[in-house]
Amino acid sequence: MAYETRLASLMSYQKGRVDVIDDDPKNYAFSNIFEVASLAKPFEQVAVAKNFEYVLEAVRAEGTSGWRAAAHDQSALVLDGQVEFTFKTLAEGHPLPDGGSGGVPEEAAGTLVGRVVARRGPLTLLPAGRAYRLASPAPAVVLIQTVAGPDTQFRWAEICQTA
Amino acid sequence: MTVTGATPHGEVHEPNEFGYQSFSLGEFHFSRDEYFAYVRWPTGHHVMSADAFLRALQRDVAWEFFYGIVNFDGVVGTVNHYGTVDLFAGRYNDAYRRAELDHVENIETPVIKDTFAAILSDWTNEGFDPFASPEETGSAFGPKNGDNDAAITRHRxxxxxxxxxxxxxxxxxxxxxxxxxxxxxxxxxxxxxxxxxxxxxxxxxxxxxxxxxxxxxVxxxxxxxxxxxxxxxxxxxxxxxxxxxxxxxxxxxxxxxxxxxxxxxxxxxxxxxxxxxxxxxxxxxxxxxxxxxxxxxxxxxxxxxxxxxxxxxxxxxxxxxxxxxxxxx
Structure with a gap:
């Protein structure tokens, strides 16, 4: 028997739901990454999950992002489209937020560290202390494993099932 | 609810007529036959299908009792306290609690892990992989027939x-x-x-x-x-x-x-x-x-x-x- 693995994309996704028996659906903060990305501006970092200081951010990658960096490792999972990640050294002493990523001015991104080109499925390390940027010629969707930072957007009431 | 205060230890007993050893952990007793796993404690007893019991036991052992509670079903399971583990029966079952038939023993993690690993090893027959999907494994049932230690101790x-x-x-x-x-x-x-x-x-x-x-x-x-x-x-x-x-x-x-x-x-x-x-x-x-x-x-x-x-x-x-x-x- 041939099986079909059902993935999803910005153009084609189906959303499940919380069927309440005796509960409040808000307890489950139920959302869909593709729906969130479809409503987001390019490179907005919208939290779709939060566990104390840690978050998962849904990002609509479209065009080329600014340079960013974090004091800790992060990861980026490409869920739709193709994304090119470019990594550079970070100017010594450039301030970084305690948690999450912060913007990095062009002049603080130094020499090339490496590049990754990822289509749907790859998990890419965004290494601590390195500048990185994302580029995608067409809308793509990325899930970032990180810590809540200055640019993390919290929109639970807009993105989650409430009834 | 009964709670045992002493530090329980594990014991292994001779194989029964089906070839399976039985095990004691404090006042809990575990045994199996061709189809079922049996759990006894001072205020009650419970039975599970052997395959379901082994699939649950496999996860509890491999995950070192995971985060929080691993319920094997609605009656028996473990609570991880990250250094010790509660082994319970009926603790998270409303009927058992109200009837005061539930039982909990707090056990040093290495003791319960060793005993659970020994049960898993003895009760898992050749060809049965508790981590595999039902379509991709042999049978858990029947009299004792070899082992599958390579599968149950695979790298995590x-x-x-x-x-x-x-x-x-x-x-x-x-x-x-x-x-x-x-x-x-x-x-x-x-x-x-x-x-x-x-x-x-x-x-x-x-x-x-x-x-x-x-x-x-898996x-x-x-x-x-x-x-x-x-x-x-x-x-x-x-x-x-x-x-x-x-x-x-x-x-x-x-x-x-x-x-x-x-x-x-x-x-x-x-x-x-x-x-x-x-x-x-x-x-x-x-x-x-x-x-x-x-x-x-x-x-x-x-x-x-x-x-x-x-x-x-x-x-x-x-x-x-x-x-x-x-x-x-």
């Missing part, structure tokens, strides 16, 4: 930084015994293009997580593939039914990467039904810290389980300093 992936980085957990391929699963034959196996400047090879890394998961030989076994401080990505492939009912001591999050899973959600302490959560590819949902859940996956699916491994969390939640749901809005 725990990346230190990220799978595929130099010195970290390796990728899966045909050559290291990880063929693509029959239900993921259509999953793209291309790896990303990775270019590292000389000297930066340890920092520039990427791997095809979907391809990696398509080659997982089901319902979250394994760490990337780390962000105490934030752990623990993806897993799911088919048929989660063999335990996981009771949370912290919120955990699910990101459905492919296909579909239906979760039955119950009150953690009583088993009262609270919700069903249907998750499709791209869906994200929290499992609050006061529930227990069991998943049903009709076709092998990819699930990203996201955990916060901080040891401070259970106390923060149980003391009321942090709510049971991870976000409020």
């Amino acid at each position: 992936v725990t990346a230190r930084r990220m799978v595929s980085l130099p010195g970290d957990e390796p990728l899966r391929d045909d050559d290291n015994g990880h063929p693509v699963n029959r239900m993921f034959a259509d999953v793209d196996q291309d790896e990303p293009e990775v270019y590292a400047e000389p000297g930066f090879e340890a920092e520039v890394g990427s791997f095809n997580l979907f391809a990696y998961l398509s080659r997982s030989p 089901t319902w076994n979250p394994s760490v593939v990337s780390v962000c401080r105490e934030s752990l990505y623990c993806p897993t492939t799911e088919e048929y039914i989660l063999p335990i009912i996981h009771g949370n001591d912290r919120a955990e999050w699910f990101v459905q990467l492919s296909d579909e899973i239906t979760w039955d959600v119950e009150d953690r302490d009583t088993g009262r039904k609270r919700a069903k959560v249907v998750m499709k590819a791209g869906d994200v949902a929290a499992m609050p810290s006061d529930i227990r859940h069991q998943g049903y996956s009709p076709k092998r699916s990819m699930l990203l389980v996201w955990e916060n491994a901080s040891l401070k969390i259970p106390q923060l939640i149980s003391s009321g300093k942090f709510p049971t749901q991870p976000v409020e809005f």
Whole structure:
């Protein structure tokens, strides 16, 4: 028997739901990454999950992002489209937020560290202390494993099932 | 409820007529025959199908009692206190509690782990793999017939930084015994293009997580593939039914990467039904810290389980300093 693995994309996704028996659906903060990305501006970092200081951010990658960096490792999972990640050294002493990523001015991104080109499925390390940027010629969707930072957007009431 | 105060220890007893050893752990007694596993304690007794018992036991041993509560079913299970473990019967079952027939023993983790590992080894017959889907394993039933220690002690992936980085957990391929699963034959196996400047090879890394998961030989076994401080990505492939009912001591999050899973959600302490959560590819949902859940996956699916491994969390939640749901809005 041939099986079909059902993935999803910005153009084609189906959303499940919380069927309440005796509960409040808000307890489950139920959302869909593709729906969130479809409503987001390019490179907005919208939290779709939060566990104390840690978050998962849904990002609509479209065009080329600014340079960013974090004091800790992060990861980026490409869920739709193709994304090119470019990594550079970070100017010594450039301030970084305690948690999450912060913007990095062009002049603080130094020499090339490496590049990754990822289509749907790859998990890419965004290494601590390195500048990185994302580029995608067409809308793509990325899930970032990180810590809540200055640019993390919290929109639970807009993105989650409430009834 | 009865609670044993002394430090329980494990004992092994001679094989019965079916060839299986029985085991004592404090005042709990475990035995099996051709079809069933039996659990006895001072105020009651319980029976489970041997295959279901072994599938649950396998996870409890491999996960070192996981986060919070591992319910083998609605009656017996364990609670992880991260150094000691409660072995219980009826503790999280409203009827047993009201009838005062529940029983709990707190046991040093190495003692219960060794005893559980010994039960798993003795009761798992050749050809039965408790981690495999029912379609991909032999029978758990019948009189004792050899063992399958290679399957029940397989390596659990725990990346230190990220799978595929130099010195970290390796990728899966045909050559290291990880063929693509029959239900993921259509999953793209291309790896990303990775270019590292000389000297930066340890920092520039990427791997095809979907391809990696398509080659997982086991089901319902979250394994760490990337780390962000105490934030752990623990993806897993799911088919048929989660063999335990996981009771949370912290919120955990699910990101459905492919296909579909239906979760039955119950009150953690009583088993009262609270919700069903249907998750499709791209869906994200929290499992609050006061529930227990069991998943049903009709076709092998990819699930990203996201955990916060901080040891401070259970106390923060149980003391009321942090709510049971991870976000409020």
